[in-house]
Amino acid sequence: MWDYTDKVKEHFLNPRNVGDIQDADAIGEVGSLACGDALKLFLKLDDKKERIVDAKFQTFGCGSAIASSSALTEMIKGKTLDEALGITNQEIADFLGGLPEEKMHCSVMGQEALEVAIAKYRGHAVPSHSHDHLHDEQEGEIVCKCFGLTDGFLRKVIAQNRLHTAEQVTHFTKAGGACGGCIPKIKELIAEVLGEQVEEARKKPEKLTNLRKMQLIQDVLEKEIRPQLWADGGDLELVDIDGPKVQIAFRKACAGCVSSGYTAKFVEQKLRDLVSSDITVEEVEG
Amino acid sequence: MNEIYLDNNATTKVDEAVFEEMRPYFCELYGNPSSMHFFGGQVQKKVDEARSRVAALLGAAPEEIIFTACGTESDNAAIRSAIEAFPEKRHIITTRVEHPAVLTLCRNLTKKGYRVTELGVDGEGRLDLEELKRVIDDDTAIVSVMYANNETGVVFPIEEIGAIVKERGALFHTDAVQAVGKIPLDMAASTVDMLSLSGHKLHAPKGIGALYLRRGVPFRPFLVGGHQEKNRRAGTEATSSIIALGKACELAAQYMEEENTRVKALRDRLERELMALIPNARINGGSAPRLPNTLSIAFEFVEGELILLYLSEKVICASSGSACTSGSLEPSHVLRAMGVPFTCAHGSIRFSLSRFTTDEEIDTVIRELPPIIRRGREMSPFGREFLASAG
Numbered sequence: 001m002w003d004y005t006d007k008v009k010e011h012f013l014n015p016r017n018v019g020d021i022q023d024a025d026a027i028g029e030v031g032s033l034a035c036g037d038a039l040k041l042f043l044k045l046d047d048k049k050e051r052i053v054d055a056k057f058q059t060f061g062c063g064s065a066i067a068s069s070s071a072l073t074e075m076i077k078g079k080t081l082d083e084a085l086g087i088t089n090q091e092i093a094d095f096l097g098g099l100p101e102e103k104m105h106c107s108v109m110g111q112e113a114l115e116v117a118i119a120k121y122r123g124h125a126v127p128s129h130s131h132d133h134l135h136d137e138q139e140g141e142i143v144c145k146c147f148g149l150t151d152g153f154l155r156k157v158i159a160q161n162r163l164h165t166a167e168q169v170t171h172f173t174k175a176g177g178a179c180g181g182c183i184p185k186i187k188e189l190i191a192e193v194l195g196e197q198v199e200e201a202r203k204k205p206e207k208l209t210n211l212r213k214m215q216l217i218q219d220v221l222e223k224e225i226r227p228q229l230w231a232d233g234g235d236l237e238l239v240d241i242d243g244p245k246v247q248i249a250f251r252k253a254c255a256g257c258v259s260s261g262y263t264a265k266f267v268e269q270k271l272r273d274l275v276s277s278d279i280t281v282e283e284v285e286g
Numbered sequence: 287m288n289e290i291y292l293d294n295n296a297t298t299k300v301d302e303a304v305f306e307e308m309r310p311y312f313c314e315l316y317g318n319p320s321s322m323h324f325f326g327g328q329v330q331k332k333v334d335e336a337r338s339r340v341a342a343l344l345g346a347a348p349e350e351i352i353f354t355a356c357g358t359e360s361d362n363a364a365i366r367s368a369i370e371a372f373p374e375k376r377h378i379i380t381t382r383v384e385h386p387a388v389l390t391l392c393r394n395l396t397k398k399g400y401r402v403t404e405l406g407v408d409g410e411g412r413l414d415l416e417e418l419k420r421v422i423d424d425d426t427a428i429v430s431v432m433y434a435n436n437e438t439g440v441v442f443p444i445e446e447i448g449a450i451v452k453e454r455g456a457l458f459h460t461d462a463v464q465a466v467g468k469i470p471l472d473m474a475a476s477t478v479d480m481l482s483l484s485g486h487k488l489h490a491p492k493g494i495g496a497l498y499l500r501r502g503v504p505f506r507p508f509l510v511g512g513h514q515e516k517n518r519r520a521g522t523e524a525t526s527s528i529i530a531l532g533k534a535c536e537l538a539a540q541y542m543e544e545e546n547t548r549v550k551a552l553r554d555r556l557e558r559e560l561m562a563l564i565p566n567a568r569i570n571g572g573s574a575p576r577l578p579n580t581l582s583i584a585f586e587f588v589e590g591e592l593i594l595l596y597l598s599e600k601v602i603c604a605s606s607g608s609a610c611t612s613g614s615l616e617p618s619h620v621l622r623a624m625g626v627p628f629t630c631a632h633g634s635i636r637f638s639l640s641r642f643t644t645d646e647e648i649d650t651v652i653r654e655l656p657p658i659i660r661r662g663r664e665m666s667p668f669g670r671e672f673l674a675s676a677g
Contacts, residue, residue: 058666
């Protein structure tokens with residue numbers, strides 16, 4: 001059984017704001033019956049059309065989907081549209097005292113519905129991610145065909161929640177959770193997004209101090225390289241850093257793997273790309 | 287808490303008579319059956335008795351019973367044994383609706399170069415035996431087909447399948463974890479070579495299973511080491527659990543008629559009344575032969591986990607084929623293989639009864655479930671459209 005917090009239970013047993021608003025200013029719909037969850041969000045604005053004075057929802061989904069919808073409607077009442085747009089899926093989860101990681105996609109669905117509602121109200125293009133097979137106006141490339149999720153949406157969720165593994169991306173967005181065909185593409189997206197983040201961090205210091213370089217090497221190993229090895233059942237450990245020389249030891253499936261030489265080269269290339277071009281990687285027993 | 291436990295295909299209550307039977311074999315009669323002293327010898331006698339009791343329920347001979355740790359071990363042992371015993375044969379046949387204990391193993395074996403054919407099922411969960419006839423060949427080492435499906439209760443025509451398998455000289459294994467104790471079996475008159483069963487599905491404790499191995503069928507042990515179980519399964523016998531399983535099998539034989547009359551009538555009443563009270567529901571596998579205790583019922587426009595959580599508030603325990611309960615994101619592989627429409631695949635609930643289920647418990651479910659479904663539909667945008675159109 002899921003380890004739901006008391007607050008989650010309270011919200012799915014007694015959800016707030018279920019229903020509809022007949023003269024709603026904004027309506028956002030995401031999800032579908034086939035996907036297994038869907039949310040329709042109704043917003044009513046004040047006379048100046050700035051603040052949300054009422055919010056209602058209808059949700060098809062599990063306990064945490066109902067609770068996330070209920071939490072979202074409570075959180076946005078009284079907020080301006082821009083304030084509401086600032087709410088992250090993590091804040092929805094936090095409002096509920098946390099969600100099991102496998103259920104984080106429920107909080108993401110809440111955030112999505114809100115974005116769609118506000119974008120439609122403002123006459124903007126509907127955000128490209130709306131995970132709905134029926135929407136034609138999607139932008140971006142569909143990565144997960146089963147749930148109709150685009151690269152733009154996945155990049156955003158990966159960056160916002162600092163997701164490192166394809167499994168986490170599945171838990172947060174459902175992408176890759178059905179046929180699994182897009183998991184390689186998801187891994188590429190993670191590498192790109194987290195690579196960008198590491199690169200941004202790298203650009204700040206003009207010249208790397210030794211300490212900063214060591215931090216960056218560790219950062220890249222933790223966030224960039226090890227998650228990719230985990231995906232194949234492998235792992236590595238950082239043994240030592242001596243100037244530009246990085247010593248690593250392979251673990252699990254990588255230890256004794258015939259292609260560990262290639263893996264070491266891959267690690268070296270990543271570190272050269274993301275940290276410093278003079279790095280050499282050496283595999284040691286340890 | 288007086289729970290209403292209708293999840294007996296997941297696990298069952300240990301019968302108190304079973305518990306009493308095993309109780310002395312922890313702190314008092316703890317001897318090792320292999321030991322050369324009276325203290326171990328008396329335990330050996332009880333293990334022998336248990337083996338005879340399990341054999342009697344299956345219509346088998348005692349030496350055809352190998353005790354294992356669980357149904358999964360029995361399944362793994364059977365399939366691995368078959369492919370090791372016939373190394374020149376590289377084809378395995380199973381079905382798309384098997385338990386993961388069989389399906390995951392077979393899919394892993396494809397990575398080792400085995401050809402695996404997964405037979406499909408129709409909308410009612412039935413196999414097409416013509417498909418089996420088409421795909422079985424001289425390269426087929428083993429055919430593994432479950433006796434009864436854990437999610438829908440659909441029972442496969444095991445003897446008809448066995449006749450086809452025997453004609454082509456392959457081994458025939460059946461995962462009968464859900465069937466043993468619920469429907470009568472007679473291995474003496476059967477085409478089955480190997481059969482898996484699990485204790486905790488028939489009121490014995492968790493952690494004990496058995497593999498029926500027909501006399502004369504070649505066998506390669508899964509666990510090697512000591513001489514236990516006639517060198518077919520090494521490891522010191524789980525004496526207390528084996529004794530419990532023996533007692534549970536003896537009781538299952540005694541209650542077999544009740545299971546197929548009183549329990550079946552309760553299931554049928556639950557099914558009939560829920561279908562009458564709740565619109566847009568369907569029975570999964572309703573037209574196929576089914577176990578007497580199982581009801582898989584799908585409700586359109588409402589999600590299964592939510593139904594279970596609301597039922598749980600009423601201390602009613604059931605199970606779901608929905609994606610959200612398992613941590614996976616798709617409805618169960620069984621419902622997908624059956625092509626259950628997507629409007630209700632996410633809203634499937636399984637009730638599985640036992641001989642401990644009472645009339646009053648079924649009354650409670652019939653009273654509590656319809657408002658829960660209505661409430662879930664009122665929350666759901668699709669359900670609201672449906673309710674509005676239904677008036």
